[in-house]
Amino acid sequence: MSTQQEDDTPDVDDAAPATPASGSPAALEALIEDHVLEREDHLNAPGFVIRADAVQDVLSTLKTEAGFDHLSCVTAEEHEDRFESIYHLRKYDDPTQEVSIIVPTSRDNPVSETAEPVFRTADWHEREAYDLVGVEYDDHPNLERILLPDTWQGHPLGLDYNQNKPQIVTFDEHKNPLEGHEQAADDSDTMFLNIGPHHPATHGVLHVETVLDGEQVADVNPDIGYLHRCEEQMAQKGTYRHQIMPYPDRWDYGPGGILNEWAYARTAEDLADIDVPEYAQILRTMGGELCRIACHMLALGTFCLDIYGDFTAIFMYAMRDREVVQNILEDLTGQRMMLNYLRLGGVVWDIPEPRAEFFESVRDFLDELPERLDEYSDLITSNEIFQARTVNTGVLDYETAKDYGVTGPVARGSGVDYDVRRDDPYGYYPELDWDVVTEDGGDNYSRLLVRMEEVEQSARIIEQCVDLLEGWPEDERDIQANVPRTLKPEAGTETYRTVEGAKGELGVYIRADGTEKPGRFKIRSPCFSNLSALKEMSTGEYIPDLVATLGSLDVILGEVDR
């Protein structure tokens, strides 16, 4: 896709010698200097403001010449005098190397060039920007609403949106989706099949419009937005210190609680320059990995529910193990699912007293886990029927995965060796001994294997954390740094930080506007990007494999739609 773009940028050849020092902002600026209007650095990365008609040139230059092959996120926002789209680029090899490309457009005519031919992942991201903020993208293949109904009036995250105006949903929204769609065209043999939004195999309220040719999928179009509950608006209405933290729990309710909170905490701590005590980092790391185990158990259970189609052994076994994890998390945080455990600068509580009892329950869980995983292996991965359904189905190859911005276990199942915990270290991960799991198959089976092995790695991390916590001197148990009661980061500071959530790279972008609430709060959801690759994975396969692929993608619709 980007090949045609390479020809358009002969001017970069002169700058090519600068690439050895490609990390330095000056070298990057030299690469794209023809298009750069000004520098506008973010806390996490150098930022370049470019002309609205040079988006493809700049992005393809950065992708091919400087190696920025991961379009992590597209943030759109409206200012008093302009619209802005920010492309957050980074490298799969080294996500600490980042660059932000800022594309301003006028308020009267908010049109900028699409990045879709360079990065396929921009397709959905730009549609979302159009839907919620109202920036239009020239030459975009399918610029229509993605999260809100087609009948919606206005762009809700724009400045002049009036929320009190009534919105109307008509009976057409409510009609039989199959009416008049049974056949795709007059003389074709294809059939339209509507899956969802209420369907047991879609893991929530995903709507998949498929066109079948016989039993093969000719076309598939995931229609999302059935759980778009305004998470970004809610965060923009809350104050940094306490009011935002409960919402991340509800993005990935797998429950990825602490992992999600960490994404917000990491960004806000970066923005307000807060240091977290070491002891709190260990607590965060341990809690986060417990959440990851719970998430992967849910993924495993529901995946097998899709494959075997029954509320029996594997689903129940996975639920049983989740109950154990949830009990531990409840002891630690006070809630089963919506943990609300992190605070800016630390965590809210220490380990509950008596500490020995808590550690014992964690150790009991860890001791039993290998046996459990063996049992799962017997039931799942070494099961012939299961292998017949999953091996070589839903294949996502290495390059396509990168093109779609796929991250997390899905990317690692396709051989992309990318894990934010290791590559852009945070928390206590760098001090601990663990491995990043990758598989090269790229099929449904590999993705499941990655998840199961990640459970083992998480258990290793938790064990080391427990050892550290047990031996921690009693008078050095600092659970929170000293954080001012009201946080008011300087106006105009912007940052974009990511963590490794259970589903992949979970990022938060915040622009501070000088008040105690964020001016713009943008969530980069891993599931959103992962799901956008569904078409590549399922077209040409059998319809039952589409269901298996959906299961192995492990999408949580709360995180897709936000």
Next chain:
Amino acid sequence: MSSDQPRDSITDTSDPLTSTRDARMGDGVDDRFNSRLREAFGSTPFILTKFDKFMNWVRGSSMFMLQFGIACCSIEMMHTYSVKHDLDRFHAGVPRASPRQADVMIVPGTIVSKFAPRMKRVYDQMPEPKFVVNMGNCSTSGGPFQEGYNVVKGAEEVIPVDIHIPGCPPRPEALVYGVAKLQERIANGESSPVTVKPYELEEFGDLERDEIVDKLAADIDEESLVMRYNWADSP
């Protein structure tokens, strides 16, 4: 149509009772408990009373839930169905994937504008008598997302509801309690004081005539209008 009015023949009850609002109006015993069998027994009040009690007990003791996941609460709902909490112990544990086979719909999550018409469609597809349990704050009032531009302020804006379970999300124990309460109600033949919000046709008359309303009035056939989200007036 109450039971102590014997009738000679069955005349007007064969319509599918999908018009939810009509089905909830009227006085006396809730129409939901009517069946054609009951109509047939209508001429013998004594047997009818016993039979009614029996039928109510049966309904309460054998409930088929709709497998209906929306948001976070559905995870806790799955836990309620599976080991440890095991809703099946309370005669309500087998989720049905098709609304045609279900008696009870648990609404586990936030209803947003895009999903609300679909949910009503699923509700309409369920056979009478049918019951709705609201799980969690979102489906009760919009919960933590109530002020969102896209969030419907409770499932009651769209469909009638029997039991509300507060919590974000409610613990499995709370869901079990809510379902048990519903069963108790059904077994007693009680019908809940259902508030049905006017989700059906609303005139444009009370809206301010601005360009959006004019455009919509021109675009939309009033016959086909089912729902109006007015954020200002919603409770």
